[in-house]
Amino acid sequence: MYKKEITIYDIAAALNVSAATVSRALKDHPAISKKTRGKIREKALEMGYQTNALASSLRTSKSYTLGVIVPRLNSNFMSTVLAGMEKAASDAGYHLIIMQSFESEIKEKENAQLLFSHRVDGLMVSTTSTSPEPAHFKPFFAKNIPVVFFDRIPQKYNQYNCVTIDNREAAWQATRHLLDTGKTRVLHITGNTGIQVYKQRLEGYKAALSEANKPFDHQMVWETGLSVEDGEISAKRIMTMKPLPDAIFVANDTCAITIMHHLQKNGIKIPEQIEITGFNNDPFSEFSKPSLTTINYPGEEMGIKTVNLIIDKLNTKHIEPKGKQIVLKFGLLIRESTNQAAK
Amino acid sequence: MYKKEITIYDIAAALNVSAATVSRALKDHPAISKKTRGKIREKALEMGYQTNALASSLRTSKSYTLGVIVPRLNSNFMSTVLAGMEKAASDAGYHLIIMQSFESEIKEKENAQLLFSHRVDGLMVSTTSTSPEPAHFKPFFAKNIPVVFFDRIPQKYNQYNCVTIDNREAAWQATRHLLDTGKTRVLHITGNTGIQVYKQRLEGYKAALSEANKPFDHQMVWETGLSVEDGEISAKRIMTMKPLPDAIFVANDTCAITIMHHLQKNGIKIPEQIEITGFNNDPFSEFSKPSLTTINYPGEEMGIKTVNLIIDKLNTKHIEPKGKQIVLKFGLLIRESTNQAAK
DNA sequence: TTAAATAATGCAATCGATTGCGTTAACAAT
DNA sequence: ATTGTTAACGCAATCGATTGCATTATTTAA
Known part of the structure; x- marks a missing residue:
């Protein structure tokens, strides 16, 4: 047969x-x-x-395979990162096994185990773990298999290889931009602050407030899932506030645009009554009405840099105990949803 | 060490x-x-x-790995498909090696070879090949390794396992919807019509015209890359037309929204002067101003069904020579960019 | 108690490619 | 013609898990 x-x-x-x-x-x-x-x-x-690559890999203990674990792969940002990774990996003679953790630490661990079993040469993770030190990568460290975290990095990130942007600084800029126009009641809608990226964005938000001598009110920080549905719920909740916030810093564009849309439906003028800032620079944030002020987040570059870092570790017999941090540049894109002339 | x-x-x-x-x-x-x-x-x-999964796979010739080849993975649609695939595969104890062909037939072939070398148990392809029969999957057929095409399927699709929607019918509905409002100069902006999906959409467009007794004008069909840039170029070109078209059927949302945006910038009223229909139902098509009429394309379901079909083939010792076709349901979503009351 | 049946485990080949080391062949040098 | 060098190739072990076919230990039946 x-x-x-x-x-x-x-x-x-x-x-x-x-x-x-x-x-x-x-x-x-x-x-x-x-x-x-x-x-x-x-x-x-x-x-x-x-x-037969299996036989070859078994004999040489080199698989030319890299493992990738992400919370989910179908966001504009993440798929852009993955596209960059695939390209860079392919150019270097490697290929990718991509797995989703769906924000579950258990699934993340299972994925890591499976990738280990398949003897990947390296592992790239956007972690969903909120524990200070993700224990499930121990086998990799023990065997000296390079692990690089990107975007969502562990708390004690300076011990690991990481590729990110400075989320604190970005949030600081975004918030400060809102405050610069004289806004005083700035709502921050974000994700799980146990996760490093959201934690740092929150810190940036706080820092900007404090610097402007505005009091921090924890009621003005909402932790949500940042999905479209969360946007709808948040919009409804905003409508019940009195006074209304006069600015909102949302931690991603999907949610920001949904909120903007629903507020407009309720007759609220953006940016006149409420200014809105997003995060990520998703493609259509430029085409919404009004166009969305946001943080440009270099997805493809992040993917490429992550792969390059791992391949670099693979090629040089590294004895460095400490991790290497790569911090990418972001940009605040000021658009119509915040009514400020550029600077 | x-x-x-x-x-x-x-x-x-x-x-x-x-x-x-x-x-x-x-x-x-x-x-x-x-x-x-x-x-x-x-x-x-x-x-x-x-x-050690490598050793195990070598011995048992079962890798629990599925290969995926797509033109590029970072479109909303494709990443949604992949997310569905990864979920379904993972649930069934499989995992995915994902590769991009970047619309290159040569790269597609190389990818197929690599996946074959890695002894994937099955292959899923959104092909970029325009040849009637993609020859580069021969080794898979010879070894009876299941191959399933999804979305972009080969010309002679009925010989292969395929999961798609009826693109011809969808385009027919979209075009007909435009004609129903009395529009007469319907421009069709599409992709490479050597590719099955675009070919079929073109056919649907033609069929709708012919059914409405409108003449077909090949100058009213533009083949582009459907990217944001192509949208900008197309918009400029539209502005030079006289008379202007009174409706446009664009073969994806990205391009449709870009075009809409630029036409509006030039003072054109949508939908009053020009109606626009997209394709894909990308998340923000709902939030553009006006919201975009489009075809809802079930990405996640497509991914899941594709994986399930392949696993089905894997589990049943199939001797069917012919391929199986699965055609998914789509939906025409009528929104503000075409000013028609529902029905 | 002993044969028969069953349960538990071991032997050794196998999957296919790789590679250190040993051989053989070919040619050059003396 | 003999030895020394290279060049070209073969032998056989190895990577780690699996599995058909023994073999041994343990029960059960008679």
Whole structure:
């Protein structure tokens, strides 16, 4: 029924040479004469031979596979990161096994185990773990398999390899921009502040308030899932506030645009009554009415840098105990949802 | 330097049993007594043993890996499909190697080869090939490895396993909806019509025209890359037309929204002067001003159905020579960019 | 108590490619 | 002609888990 696998032994038998010779010929080992190499190449093609990467990886303990774990892959930001990763990996002769954790620490751990079992050469994680030190990567560290965190990094990030932006600084800029226009009641709608990125954004928000001598009110910080649904719920809740906030800093664009849309439906003028700032620079944030002020977050670059860092670790026999941090540049894009002339 | 791998032999040695016993114990083979099984389990945990999936796959020729090839992974639609795939695969004990072809047939072929080398159990492809029969999957067919095409399927699709929507019908409905409001100059902006999905959308467009007794004008069909940039270029070009078209059917939302945005900037009223219909139902198509009429395209479902079909083929020793086609339901979402009361 | 049946475990080959080391062949040097 | 060098290739072990077919230990039946 199933066709037999075609192996180097088959080629060897067909040409009356040893499997060793075939193996060497196929990878251009210098000890094989041009003539036999040619013959073998030809025969391999003719027989439809395809190398068995599993066998090769088992023997050499090198899989040319990188594992990726993300909370979910279908956000504009994350899929952009992954696209960058795939491109960079592919260019370097690697490929990706991508898994989703769905914000579950248990699933993240299971994923890590599976990737370990498959002997990935390296692991890239946007962690969903809120514990200071994610324990489930121990086996990787023990075997010296490089692990790089990106975007969502662990609390004690300076011990690990990380690629991120300065979320605190970005949030600080966004909030300050709102305060600069004289707004005083700035609502912050964010995600789980156990997660590093949201924690830092919150810190930036607080810092900007304090610097402007505005009191911090924890009632003005809402932790949500930042989804479209959360946006709808938040919008409703905002409508019940009195006084209304006069500005909102939302921790992602999806949620920001949803909120903006629903507030407008309720007759609220953006930015006149309420200014809104998002985060991520999703493609359509530019095309909403009004266009959304947001933080431009370099997804593709993050993916590429993450892969490059891991491949770098792979190629240099690194003995550095400490992790390396790469902090990418972001940009505050001031658009119509905050009515300020540029600077 | 590197810690030695911990294998079943190490566990066997530590407990004075054979590796065979350890292997069986770890997979709950009934022939192993509860007692030894317990001991082995415990020891494995204690020693930090992690199964080597490469060795296992080599021996059993079952990798529990599925390959995926897509043109690019960072569109809203595609990442949604992939998210569905990853979820479904993971639930079934499989995982995904995802690769991008970047619309290059050569890259697609290379990717297929690599996935074959890695002995994936099945392959899922959104093909970029415009040739009637994609030859680069031959090795898979020869070895009876299931291949399922989704979204972008080959020309002779009825010979293969496919999961799609009826693009012709969807385009027909979209175009007809425009014509129903009395529009006569309907521009169709689409992608490479060598690709099946765009070809079929074009056919649907033509069919609707012909049914309404409107002449088909090939100058009213523009093949573009459907990107944001293409949208900008198209918008400029539209502004030079006289008379202006009174309706546009764009083959994706990204491009549609860009065009709408730029036309509005030039003072054109949507939908009063020009109606616009998109395709895909990207998340923000609902939040644009005006909201965009579009075709709702079930991405996640497509991913899940594709994986399920492949796993189905994997589990049943299929001898069907012909492929199976799954056609998913789509929906025309009538919104503000076409000024028609529902129905 | 002993044969028969069943339960538990071990032996050794296998999956396919790789590679250190040893051989053989070919050619050059003396 | 003999030895020394290279060049070209083969042998066989190895990576780690699996599994058909023994073999041994334990029960059960008679």
